[in-house]
Amino acid sequence: MIRLNKFKYFAYPMLVCISVQFGCSKFRLKSVSGSAEGIWPQLYKTAARSSCDTLTCSFPLKAQWQNRASSAIGPTIIALDHYVLFGTLDGSLEGYTLEKGESIGKINIRSKVPITCAYLEPYLIALRRTGKGNLICYDLHQAETRWSASVGIIFGEPLIHDSWIFLAAADGRILRVRTADGQISRRARSQARFLASPALLNDVLVVGDDQGVVSAFDASLEPLWQFETGASIRATPVLDEGRIYIGSTDGVFYCLDLLSGESLWQTPVEGRIFHTAAVCDEKIVFGATDHTVYCLDRRSGKIQWTFKSKSVIGTSPVLTKDTAFIGSLDKTFYALDLNTGAQKWKFTAKGRIRSNPIITHNYLLFAAENDYVYCFKLNAW
Amino acid sequence: MKKYLPKMRIMKVRHDIFRILSRFNAVAVTVVCLLAAQSALGQFYFGRNKVIxxxxxxxxxxxxxxxxxxxxxxxxxxxxxxxxxxxxxxxxxxxxxxxxxxxxxxxxxxxxxxxxxxxxxxxxxxxxxxxxxxxxxxxxxxxxxxxxxxxxxxxxxxxxxxxxxxxxxxxxxxHRILNHPGLPLWFTEGIAEYWSSGWDTQAEMVIRDAVINDYLFPLERIYEIEGSFLMYKEGQAVMKYIAETYGEDKILQLMENIWMSNQFSEIIKYTFGIDLKEFDQRWIYALKKDKYPLLADYDAAGRVSDKITRKGFNIKPAYYQQADSQQIVFISNRTGYSNIYLAPLLDEDDNPEAEILVAGERTSDFESLHLLNSNLDVNANGELVFVAKSGEKDVLYIYNIKKRAVVEQHLFDDLVSMYSPQWSPDGRHITFAGLAFSGRRDIYIFHRQSKQLLRLMDDAYDDRDPSFSPDGRWLAFSSDRGAFGKDGYYNLFLYDCIDNRIFYLTHGAFSDQMPKWSFDGEYIAFVSDRDGINNIWVLQTNGTMALQPLPQPSDSSQFSYLSSSYFATALSEHYPLRQVTFFITGVSDPEWTNEGDLLFSAFENFSFNIHRFNDFTEEIKIAPVAENDTLDHTHSSxxxxxxxxxxxxxxxxxxPKFSLDIAQSQITQDPIFGTSGGAQLVVSDMLGNYQYYFLLYNNARTRDEFLSSFNVAVSRVDLSRRTNIAVGAYHFAGRYYNRYDYWFWERRYGGYTALSYPLSKFTRVEASLNVRHSDKEWYYTSYRRKAMLVSNFFSFVRDNSLWGPTGPLDGTRINITLGNTLDIAHARVNFATVIFDYRRYFRLSNPVAHAVRLWTQINEGKEATPFFMGGSWDLRGYRLWRLWGTKLALVSNELRFPFIDRFSLKFPFGGLAFSSIRGAVFLDVGNAWDDELENMLGSMGFGIRFRFGGMLVLRFDVGRKFELTDLNHFYDYQKYDVDDKWFTQFFFGWDF
Missing domain, CATH: 3.40.30 (Glutaredoxin)
Known part of the structure; x- marks a missing residue:
């Protein structure tokens, strides 16, 4: 359990001085909350990849802090209650305190390889894209590496569910790894290569591959069904209420049945779809290369509204009850009315927005290509 | 970089700067030379000119x-x-x-x-x-x-x-990666071609030829053709294969994975899951599967027609009947220069010798003959009409074949370029496509007698390849003015010279070009890519052009870009359309003979050659009739x-707004000269017309010397006009050493100006004025001299050399420089300078040349600066710059020949390929002296030159030195004292 309060007044400065180890130094975060509100533990928050929060927002948003990381920030930021952590593209993990943005340290893996992370209490799961022992489980309470495993090249990110880690590898394998000891307990094999991350709901694992095929597996990684789209899939599927929502680089957004893989509807758009959608209530939101943010009705697939930015949409969205937040390569982060698509607010950074935004507690966080992490308060109160 | 085929796009500029020096380099070198107060470097003071x-x-x-x-x-x-x-x-x-x-x-x-x-x-x-x-x-x-x-x-x-x-x-x-070789050139060019044109006729032609004739290079060995046109097309083919097999997103993934390794072969493995070798095998196999079946329905041109030419690129045939003999005139680059040739039209096995009628690329009259872009024509009187670039514009030349002389030349104010001139049947008119200053290309007719030029169209459409009908009434031409032109397709049209109207001749989503009427007007042969590759098609006119008018469209505004109305013409079954040739690779330039044969250029084995199809009219009759084109009446322009x-x-x-081009700093440590450090900056405007150079360095050895050892130079170069002008100022101070003065200290500060005026692409004059204060102290004698020096130089430079892999093989290079340096304050320095450097290259055969160099440099007068010689660049066998004197002379003879065409080394981690290793046999005689020439030194031997990495030439010479002390008996070989020992000398640099 979290024991941060005891160390509250000297832990923060201590943390700055602490050296970290994944193989060479230590990184200690004893105080991590287990409350769901404060956790954004992995890519798109849940195993089903919902990217949805229940908050409402008041605009304009108040800037809380902004910090420059030591190098380019990867696509995923995670939140561990009062901390935010992210991997960089040159192989380090960095973190800040949520409220004040104070650095809590840096783990330099010295691998020069992009690294992502996810959290499953009390473990921090770090994944290097390539290399020996590239999947690492670090016990935050004990401050020690619990195990590491070689899982091959992974372009996507780990999926954490129950006590398992699911990975889709570039060589076509789907792996299920036990968090307790890093044992690979199951493997499935595909002819294609996986560039995207999987999603999981009701013991059905879904992932798209570079041949444009959406594959589903059961909990034991036995294949269930496959569905072919027209081009490679880079986006992670979103699973919700027995349905799969996924965009393809063929420019079509698909809705499939989770159990059968049957196509329920397909909506073509003008651009190619690289990023994952977000689903909240009856709406699905995603961006495409034609500069456009699309909102579809999730039952029918009809386009409810569109919003045009000035360049390619660079991130997946994150949704609240009334707002869609999304970033673009025009260096602008947008807040759009979820019902109408009208722009409520925007923030122009000094770099393209490529890292996926998250919402944790009352804060919105995103990163830009100028190596900055930005934190805004969603509500003034 | 492409050398032979039209319109190559290049990304990185990979020029051989030593081969193609521009007048800019001449100015820049002048700047360097003046600033350094050294004699001009022997390697760089020639070069052709970019004339503004x-x-x-x-x-x-x-x-x-x-x-x-x-x-x-x-x-x-x-x-x-x-x-x-x-x-x-x-x-x-x-x-x-x-x-x-x-x-x-x-x-x-x-x-x-x-x-x-x-x-x-x-x-x-x-x-x-x-x-x-x-x-x-x-x-x-x-x-x-x-x-x-x-x-x-x-x-x-x-x-x-x-x-x-x-x-x-x-x-x-x-990814914080600082050193990475980047994407390979075949990839960047391949993706640029594929994502701009997809897969086009030209790419299909080259790749088909490479597969069928088995010279396709796998990616593992593509470094052997680095920068070549074939490499570009192979890159495009690889992109097509990836897109069709794996999806276009894979191309993007290859780029996005670039950080994963310095070896692109590893990137391929990460991206595809297979290694490069396997990828190569799959890709090449897919190409073979696609191309080999074509042989069932298509033939190689050389198998079904007579190949008339064999060496180099031979293209643009023009038929000429002289008395009873048939001749062809054509353009070829078989010697390296492009020339117009005349050859008898004999049978394939006779292999006739071709005579050069017009020597191109050596003089300003014929700077370029537009090898691949402009046809020739010969009329019944034996007059050849062709176009050549001459200075600023193209000139239309009429050449009398019997007299072997140019009889007329015409230059038109409004036209920058001209293409494919064709005679009218009576020889009184010439039609051609002309490109105006605005960039528009239209058809023109020139009346020879009145010298009038008539423009037939005036619009934004591209019109080309005009050809008169035998009765002179019609012009057939190719244009993108048709309905499919917006997608880049060209169809054929007829122009009625009497009624001044334009008519469709063909119509569809394909490109039809180069129409040519048969002698009897029965047929129009043209080139079309309707079946995916350029082949010869024929429209049978039956000797008449009965036209069928169509109702005018109600909305006349759709014709606002057209100068004439449109009617349907031969788009009916009365005028049969036939594909007559089914060649597997491309053909072009159809040309009829008066006996019904057809001449054309065919692409085979990565070369163009002229072929003859005997009894072509008989072949037409048995060719199946194709479906006629139809005119979509509703299609608007x-x-x-x-x-x-x-x-x-x-x-x-x-x-002009200036921005930084280059900024670099450098620190050097030398056991003799000590430490120096400095920086150089170059800024220029967006168009490159104005450039500023800044140089700053310090070579102080102690703190006290710091201020006095500052070296700074600023230059401004103006390239915006024909006369290039450089001005600058400088301050140099420091210790110097040469074997003549030994150690000395000198401070020089002053200013200079230099001009370069190109008379043509090959010839220029240069002038410079340098005024500087010089304070010089010789350590050896403790003598100190101050002077106000004024140097004037004037040079005449000519260079029309043709370069081979390691140096010039043909042409001439001349540099004559006269100058004077005078101390206007104290009269302590006063010497005149004469430099004469003449190099001639006699082509003995295509790869073999005899090079001769006559070189003398003289500084005569008070405190005349010495010249240095010796080393691999001039008097071989002697140590670099170990001979000096205020006068030098050298005569060099060298026979240059190919030694090893190609060899490659393959390692597990990659390979190296070496091509064009050349040999030389040389004889050098010369010396440097001050007052009296007492002896001549020389060397003779043989050497190997090897071009490495496209830019650096490594040289290795072996020989024996000799000396002649009795200059009066230079003809007596016994007077030559030859060394017993052999010398070896290894260095770098181009052949002289």
Whole structure:
């Protein structure tokens, strides 16, 4: 359990001085909350990849802090209650305190390889894209590496569910790894290569591959069904209420049945779809290369509204009850009315927005290509 | 870089700067020489000239993402280009999933001749270069050539490079990678071609030929053809294979994975899951599967027709009947220079010798014969008409074959370039396609007697390949004015010279070009790519052109871009259309003989040669009739999209703004000269017309010397006009050493100006004035001298040399310099300078040349500066610059020949390929002296030259030195004292 309060007044400065180890130094975060509100533990928050929060927002948003990381920030930021952590593209993990943005340290893996992370209490799961022992489980309470495993090249990110880690590898394998000891307990094999991350709901694992095929597996990684789209899939599927929502680089957004893989509807758009959608209530939101943010009705697939930015949409969205937040390569982060698509607010950074935004507690966080992490308060109160 | 086939786009400029020196380098070298107060470096003071004929009044058109530089005469074309650039930006943004954060400068030229005058690159730009993207300022420079679709293609090709560069830069920055070789050239060019033109007829032609004739290079060995046109096309073919087999996203993934390894073969493995060898096997197998079955229905041209020529590229045949003998006139680059040849039209096995009628690329009259772009024609009187670039523009020449002389030449004020002139049947008119200053290409008719030039069209459509009918009434030509022209297709049209009307002749989504009437007017042969590759098709006119008018469309505004009305013509079964040849690779330039044979150029084994199809008219009769084209009556003419009024645009006059090109710093440590450190900066404007050079360094050995040891130089170079001007000022101080003065200390400060005026592409005059204060102290004698030195130099330079892999093989190079240096304050220095450097290259056969060099340098007078010689660059066998004197003379003879054509070394981790290792046998005689020449030194031997990495030539010589002390008996070989020992000398540098 979290024991941060005891160390509250000297832990923060201590943390700055602490050296970290994944193989060479230590990184200690004893105080991590287990409350769901404060956790954004992995890519798109849940195993089903919902990217949805229940908050409402008041605009304009108040800037809380902004910090420059030591190098380019990867696509995923995670939140561990009062901390935010992210991997960089040159192989380090960095973190800040949520409220004040104070650095809590840096783990330099010295691998020069992009690294992502996810959290499953009390473990921090770090994944290097390539290399020996590239999947690492670090016990935050004990401050020690619990195990590491070689899982091959992974372009996507780990999926954490129950006590398992699911990975889709570039060589076509789907792996299920036990968090307790890093044992690979199951493997499935595909002819294609996986560039995207999987999603999981009701013991059905879904992932798209570079041949444009959406594959589903059961909990034991036995294949269930496959569905072919027209081009490679880079986006992670979103699973919700027995349905799969996924965009393809063929420019079509698909809705499939989770159990059968049957196509329920397909909506073509003008651009190619690289990023994952977000689903909240009856709406699905995603961006495409034609500069456009699309909102579809999730039952029918009809386009409810569109919003045009000035360049390619660079991130997946994150949704609240009334707002869609999304970033673009025009260096602008947008807040759009979820019902109408009208722009409520925007923030122009000094770099393209490529890292996926998250919402944790009352804060919105995103990163830009100028190596900055930005934190805004969603509500003034 | 492409050498032979039309319109290659290059990304990185990979010029051999030692081969193609421009007058810019001449000025720059002059600057360096004056600043260093040394005699000119023997390797660099020749070179051809980039002549600025036009002083363009540049304007800038700003669109959302681009700054477009253009001149007013081509405003319409610039606006079309601007619209297409913005359209391309959106397309490429989606393909790359990336954008370009800076504004992109686009510099447009209306013609290729204008493009060759650009200062955005210091090098001469060959005719085969279709455009480029350069890294220093991120400029894209694109010429037009009359065809808007070609212009758009080149523009998009270069924009692909811009996006590729931006994307890779971002990835490297994100991953903090400083040293990475980047993407291989075949990839960057392949993707640029594929994402701009997809898969086109030209690519199909080259790849088919490579597969069928088994010279395709796998990617594992593609470094052996680095920079070649074949490499470009193979890259394009690989992209097509990846897109069709794995999906286009895989191409993007290859780029996005670039950070994963320095070896692109590893990137392929990461991306595809198979190694490079396996990828190669799959890709090549797929090509073979696709191309081999074509042999069932298609033939190699050489198998079913007579091959008339064999050596080099031979193209553009023109038939000529002289008394009873049949002749052909054609263009060939078989010697390296492009020339117009005459040869008897004999049977294939007779292999006749061809005679050069017009020697191209050596004189300013025939700077370029447009090897691949312009046809020839000969009339019944034996008069050849052709076009050649001569100075600023193309000139129309009439050459009398019997007299072997040019009898007329015509230059037209409004026309920059001309293409494919053709005689009228009576020999009184010449028709051709002319490219105006605005960039528009239209058909013209020149009346020889009255010298009148008639323009038949005046619109933005591209019209070319005109050909008179035997009765002189009709002109058949190719144009993109048809309904499919907006997609880049060319159809054939007829122009009625009597009624001044234009008619469709063919119609469809394909390209028909080069129409040629048979002698009896029964047929029109033309080249078409209807079946995916250029073959000869024939339209049978039956000797008449009965025309069927159509009702005029009600909306006449759709014809606002046309000068004439349109009617259907031979689009009916009364005029059968037939495909007569089924050659597997491309053909072009059909030319009838009066006996019903057909001559044409065929591409085979990566070369163009002229073939003859005997009894072609009989072949036509048995060829199956194809379905006639139909005219879609509702199809309106098309207009070019322009940027005018769209989005946010601004236009204003260009004013030079300067930005940094190069900044570098350097620290050196030398056991003799000690430590020095400094920096150099170069800034220039966007068009490269104005350049500033800054040099700053310090070579102090102690703190006390710091201020006095500052060396600084500033130069300004103006290249905007025909006369290039440099001015500068400098301060140099420090210790120097040479074997003549030994150690001395000198401070020099002053200013200089230098001019270079090109008389033509091959010849220029240069002048310079350098005024400086010199304070010199010799350590050996403790003598100190102050002087106010004024140096004047005047040079005449001529260079029309043709270069082989390691040095010149043909042509001449001359540098004659006269000068004087005078101390105007104290009269302590006063010497005259004469430099005479003459080099002639006698071509003995294609790869073999005898090179002769006559060189003398004289400084005569008070405190005359010595010259240095010795070493691999002049008197071989002697140590580098160990002979000195105020006078030197050298005679060199060298026989240059090929030694090893190619060998390659293959390692597990990669390979090295070496080509064109050349040999030399040499004899050098010369010496340097002050007052009296007492002896002559010499060497003789043999050597090997090896070009490494495209730029560096390594030289290894073996020989024996000799000395002649009795100069009066130089003819008596016994007077020569030859060394017993052999010397070896290894160095770098081009052959003289």
């Amino acid at each position: 004929y036009n002083h363009f009044e540049w304007h800038v058109l700003q669109t959302e993402h681009f700054d477009i530089y253009f001149y007013p005469q081509m405003r319409a074309l610039a606006e079309i280009g601007a619209s297409y650039a913005e359209e391309s930006y959106l397309v490429l943004e989606a393909k790359f999933n990336h954008n370009v954060s800076q504004r992109i400068p686009l510099i447009f030229y209306a013609t290729h001749s204008h493009f060759q005058e650009t200062n955005t690159l210091p090098y001469l730009i060959p005719e085969g270069v279709g455009g480029f993207f350069e890294f220093l300022k991120g400029r894209v420079v694109v010429p037009a050539d009359g065809s808007v679709s070609d212009f758009k293609h080149v523009l998009r090709h270069e924009l692909v490079h811009v996006f590729t560069y931006a994307k890779i830069q971002r990835i490297m920055k994100d 098309w207009a070019f999209k322009t940027i005018d009024g769209k989005g946010s645009t601004k236009q204003f006059k260009y004013r």
